[in-house]
Amino acid sequence: MQTLAQTQPVAMPQPKRAWWRDIVGVALIAAVGLAGYWLFPDNLALLTRVIAMALLALSIDLLVGYCGIATLGQAALFGAGAYAAGIACVNGITEPFTLVLIGAVAGSLAGLVMGVVMLRASHGLPQLVLSIAIVQLFHEAANKASAWTGGSDGLAGLSPAALFGVFEFDLWGRTAYLFGLGLLLTVFIVLKFVVRSPFGMLCRGIKEDPVRVGAMGAFVFPVLLKMFMISGSVAGIGGALAAISTQVVGLDSVSFELSANALVMLVLGGIGTLYGALVGTVIFMGFEHVVSSINPFHWMTLVGVLLIVMVLFAPRGLTGLMETYTGLKLGKRGGRA
Amino acid sequence: MSDLFRVEGLSKQFGGLAVSRDISLSLPEGERLALIGPNGAGKTTFVNLVTGQLKPSAGRVFLNGQDVTGLGAVQRVRRGLVRTFQVTRLFSEMTPEEHVTLTILQREGRANRVFARFRGDSAVGGEVEGILATLGLLDVARRRVGEIAYGQQRLLEIAIALALKPKVLLLDEPAAGVPSTDTPRIERALEQLPPSLAVLMIEHDMDLVFRFARRVVVLAAGEVIFQGLPAEVAADDRVREAYLGSYAHARRVA
Ligand SMILES: Nc1ncnc2c1ncn2[C@@H]1O[C@H](COP(=O)(O)OP(=O)(O)OP(=O)(O)O)[C@@H](O)[C@H]1O
Numbered sequence A: 001m002q003t004l005a006q007t008q009p010v011a012m013p014q015p016k017r018a019w020w021r022d023i024v025g026v027a028l029i030a031a032v033g034l035a036g037y038w039l040f041p042d043n044l045a046l047l048t049r050v051i052a053m054a055l056l057a058l059s060i061d062l063l064v065g066y067c068g069i070a071t072l073g074q075a076a077l078f079g080a081g082a083y084a085a086g087i088a089c090v091n092g093i094t095e096p097f098t099l100v101l102i103g104a105v106a107g108s109l110a111g112l113v114m115g116v117v118m119l120r121a122s123h124g125l126p127q128l129v130l131s132i133a134i135v136q137l138f139h140e141a142a143n144k145a146s147a148w149t150g151g152s153d154g155l156a157g158l159s160p161a162a163l164f165g166v167f168e169f170d171l172w173g174r175t176a177y178l179f180g181l182g183l184l185l186t187v188f189i190v191l192k193f194v195v196r197s198p199f200g201m202l203c204r205g206i207k208e209d210p211v212r213v214g215a216m217g218a219f220v221f222p223v224l225l226k227m228f229m230i231s232g233s234v235a236g237i238g239g240a241l242a243a244i245s246t247q248v249v250g251l252d253s254v255s256f257e258l259s260a261n262a263l264v265m266l267v268l269g270g271i272g273t274l275y276g277a278l279v280g281t282v283i284f285m286g287f288e289h290v291v292s293s294i295n296p297f298h299w300m301t302l303v304g305v306l307l308i309v310m311v312l313f314a315p316r317g318l319t320g321l322m323e324t325y326t327g328l329k330l331g332k333r334g335g336r337a
Numbered sequence B: 001m002s003d004l005f006r007v008e009g010l011s012k013q014f015g016g017l018a019v020s021r022d023i024s025l026s027l028p029e030g031e032r033l034a035l036i037g038p039n040g041a042g043k044t045t046f047v048n049l050v051t052g053q054l055k056p057s058a059g060r061v062f063l064n065g066q067d068v069t070g071l072g073a074v075q076r077v078r079r080g081l082v083r084t085f086q087v088t089r090l091f092s093e094m095t096p097e098e099h100v101t102l103t104i105l106q107r108e109g110r111a112n113r114v115f116a117r118f119r120g121d122s123a124v125g126g127e128v129e130g131i132l133a134t135l136g137l138l139d140v141a142r143r144r145v146g147e148i149a150y151g152q153q154r155l156l157e158i159a160i161a162l163a164l165k166p167k168v169l170l171l172d173e174p175a176a177g178v179p180s181t182d183t184p185r186i187e188r189a190l191e192q193l194p195p196s197l198a199v200l201m202i203e204h205d206m207d208l209v210f211r212f213a214r215r216v217v218v219l220a221a222g223e224v225i226f227q228g229l230p231a232e233v234a235a236d237d238r239v240r241e242a243y244l245g246s247y248a249h250a251r252r253v254a
């Protein structure tokens, strides 16, 4: 094989540097996040909720956008993180970063369980059905284990300690919001590295053709299971953030509805870029806030119409539209667009 | 017994249709074997059986004297049994460079790493460049596979197989769809393979077959009807009959 190199001394064209785009992207996310802080000081609770949902949507993108696994049960992982952080908090572990870590670990364990079950099925529809079944089971389990979770009343009375021992989680939600923004940026940067790693490339390959990946000598199942755990830890961080910021955990955090909404946000923004998850969440929840305060019925109608329009006319989501009209690539997509 | 690769009595039925019938053959180290036969003779099915993509109805597969019939496709690849696909199976959003890099990282057990750079290793980069150069793919190395010519995609199939450093290489019609100006690249790549490697090539291009093969096996209706030297194959009555068509298609099990 050593002799091959001498056959043709032509060099490959140099790789285009994608890094500056992501540096700009991360800077933009930070700028928008801080702008939200200054512009909407009365709505920081809502904005923190947006960040928690963005983490959930990101976690779905890892599965849908990079592995081709459809799921309508991701809130099981979000809820696992929320309840784990919540239960830890009412039992005396109140340091915020520790709570987030507990949420991440719980989410990734839930992801492991979910992956083991969902990967039994090899196709989209059975996987989708299993994911719904799992989130319903988690929901029921959280309901039944009321001694721990508070059941349908929810788990209340969380009082997380001050951030860095200095910044109290205040009534206006300033600390919670900035904490959430920091978490989101950190997670986003880490995920950008993950999806570009050898592992991330393997996942993209599996998304397009698992048989080819097998013929390359790589096992598919452990790779996907690993992604389920990474995805679970991201969702779990989102859940923990929700728990810390609202100081309650309710059954709605492990619901099918939450899972479905997060998937809609992701599809709206566009799959397989990570940016789409953020854009979709912000736009979806922004619209929801504005329209549903006028008339809740209109909101549901609008979501329906919006989805139909997106799927028919912009199947690659808002970020896809943006790429088309600006010629700017947000990053290599996880597979066929 | 010292054969690098051997199959014994390999059979496969789809429903009532016998697509492979009691196929036995072996490849010693360094073998260059051409497997030919009319369309639908069961050549691709044979490769699928051997590599573990399909489960045989009967028969065994041996690699280095070890029975690998019970192993999955991935395990067989890891033991050095590598194939290419007749209809390319590639990742349309990835570049040729990324395909080969991923394959080499996999071979070295590093493809599952989360906290590592994909393109960080210059030794891997050099090997990738060498393989792509051999197959004339350097100038499209960083284009999306979906954008490059079909012939180049076929060459990439071979590049991926070479990157695995196989012991036994099964090529399913490597030259089909490759422009004739590029077939010398395939031949050159094959000539540069380590001499100990055993290669089985399925091919319809008889010129290529005669230049490449030291031995020819003819498959018709799922059955081996000829094994021998390239020079003898054209004179064989059953082979001629098979190619005239009366024998070409798989028959019902009696
Ligand atoms: N999964 C399957 N189910 C049923 N029949 C099949 C299946 N796969 C292949 N066959 C049949 O088996 C026969 C052999 O097919 P195979 O693809 O192995 O032929 P081949 O020799 O590779 O032909 P070609 O030269 O056209 O590539 C064909 O008649 C085909 O229709």
Ligand SMILES: [Mg+2]
Binding pocket: B043, B044, B045, B086, B172
């Ligand atoms: Mg074939």
